[in-house]
Amino acid sequence: MNKIPMTIRGSEKLNTELKHLKNVIRPKIIHSISEARKHGDLKENAEYHAAREEQAFCEKRIQEIESKLYYAQIIDIKNVVFNGKVVFGSTVSVLHIQKNKNFVFCIVGDDEADFKNGLISVNSPIARSLIGKKILDVVVVDTPSGVVKYKILSIKYI
Secondary structure: OOOOEEEEHHHHEEEEEEEHHHHHHHHHHHHHHHHHHOOOOOOOOOHHHHHHHHHHHHHHEEEEEEEHHOEEEEEHHHHHHOOOOOOOEEEEEEOOOOOOOOEEEEEOOHOOHHHHOEEEOOOHHHHHHHHHEEEEEEEEEEOOEEEOOOEEEHHHHH
């Protein structure tokens, strides 16, 4: 499997979720299963089946997070030498040319992406168009709503 690019913030977030699942959620589910077993016949015990379903979901998520962390290529943007180009982890200020509106995007891994908060996936059309470009370059992004042009105003490695 290929390495999964991830920022330090993204890996910390996954580690926090993993610890919560293992140390809080998993024990709570085990307790729920134990309590549900006390209620008799397991075939018709809705509480037991619900707890088992929750356990399966929890264990699947734990396995998923552990896999992502195992294959993660954690990139600390602060250790990258600034070369004036947009790279994974950089924060880019752009001007949406058609709307004459400024936006700030930080290019992150797939799991970290949150467009409303300016975190865009490295695999998104916008990020793919920005990577490798310099300040004052104009990029053309083919989006589902049509072609959008952005002018790069600044690039920061923070």
